Amino acid sequence: MNENTILIWGAGAIGGTLGAYLARAGEDVLLVDIVAPHVTAMQQSGIAIEGPVEAFMQPVRACTPDAVRGQFKRVILAVKAHHTADAIQTLAPHLHADGSVLSAQNGLNEITIAAAIGAERTVGCFVNFGADWLEPGRILFGNRATVAVGELDGSTTPRVQDYLRMLQIFEPEAVLTPNIWGYLWGKLGYGAMLFATALTPASMAENLASAGHFDIFHQLGREVMAVALARDVQPLGFNGFVPAAFLPGATPEAARQSVAAMAEFNRHTAKTHSGIWRDLAVRKRKTEVDAQIAVIAELAQQVGIATPTLRQLVTLIHDIEDGRREQSWSTLDLLLP
Structure with a gap:
């Protein structure tokens, strides 16, 4: 295998x-996925990127x-x-001695990742574009959005510049x-609200635009931002989410404007x-709620910050996963103060 090959683990x-775009540009890419039918489809026909942004079929190398x-x-x-x-x-075992994971x-x-292979071999990345895996070999690319990359210690290195390229x-x-x-951490604030929108059958925009549920999104943002500050993080905004609107001292109107911008x-x-x-x-499968939301509540507990809305959100998502509740507006109502 060429040492310049880009290994994408999870297709x-x-x-x-990402793999389809990199391969189309001539980069040497190998896509790895645990879903055998998806791998077979990629091997036979490539990846079909569909949607309003762009549509194309890209041959790729893929394996399990x-x-x-x-x-x-x-x-x-x-x-x-x-x-x-x-x-x-x-x-x-497939990571080169001089290699890194983004x-x-x-x-x-x-x-x-850093706990497993070392912070010096770990590179951070933020992605907010909209995409969905539709079926083996087919991915919907729904919209463009913010993408950022950075070393965990904030330094500028040749490898992070290459990842940026x-x-x-x-x-x-x-x-x-x-x-x-x-x-x-900005994405966690935004993401907590998106988890809440999953409690209903309605779209993300419809949920965020619901005036009767603003207090839920407001409180979720406040709880996440409080934990970020306790960890000495200066959260950044993007695509409508304004962290400052959910920090101590911010007015409800500022938060209302941010939630409206996210809906738009x-x-x-x-x-x-x-x-x-x-x-x-x-897909009727487990979500990332424990790895994304429950972990915030755990970090909050370590510094004595109460996160009742986040904890209730985790419980409700688990209830839906396990068939105890349905996705409905009444389920979202349970998060109201």
């Missing part, structure tokens, strides 16, 4: 979209984890957050940031529902 919505051979200097990890620990353990995921997976093939507006943790942003995407909603309603 779903995020990894598959057991078929990976050799070691790689550049690895993009794009599995679901709750699969991170297992994935990093499986791919670690976390193109949702959540604080950089912490898990790769990400700009996909998203020309991708940025290099000295504050990747700020982006990641999500009105203009072919990805109308969150990936969490899709896991619950379509």
Whole structure:
């Protein structure tokens, strides 16, 4: 295997979209996925990128984890957050001594990756574009959005500049940031609200625009931002989410404007529902709620911050996963103060 090959571990919505764009640009890419029918479809026909942003069929190289051979200097990890620990353990033998892993995921997976292979071999990444895995070999690319990359310590290195170059093939507006943790915690605030939208059958935009449920989104944002501040993180905003609107001293009107801006942003995407909603309603599988939301509550407890809304949100998602509740507005109502 060419040591310049880009190994993308997880070829779903995020990894598959990135892989298709990189391969189309002439990069040497190998996509790895545990879903055998998806791998077979990619091997036979490639990846079909569909949707309003762009539509194309891209031939790619793909295999299941057991078929990976050799070691790689550049690895993009794009599995679901709750699969991170297992994935990093499986791919670690294929990581070159001078290699690194970029976390193109949702959540604080950089912490898990760094614990396994070392912070010096871990690179942070923030992605907010809308994509859905539709079926083997097919991915919906719903909208463009913010993409950022950064070393965990904020430094600028040749490897992070190379990752930026790769990400700009996909998203020309991708940025290099000295504050990747700020982006990641900003995404947690935004993400907590998207988890709440998955409690109903309605779209993300419809949920966020519901005046009667503003207090839920307001409180979720406040709880996440309080934990970020306690960890000395300066959260960053994007695509309508304004962290300052959920910090101590901010007015409810500022938060209301941010939630309205998030609703407006999500009105203009072919990805109308969150990936969490899709896991619950379509794929009927466990979500990332423990790896993304429950972990915030655990970090909050360590510093004495109460997060009752986040904890209740985790409980409700589990209730739907286990068939104890349905996705409905009445389920979302349970988060009202």
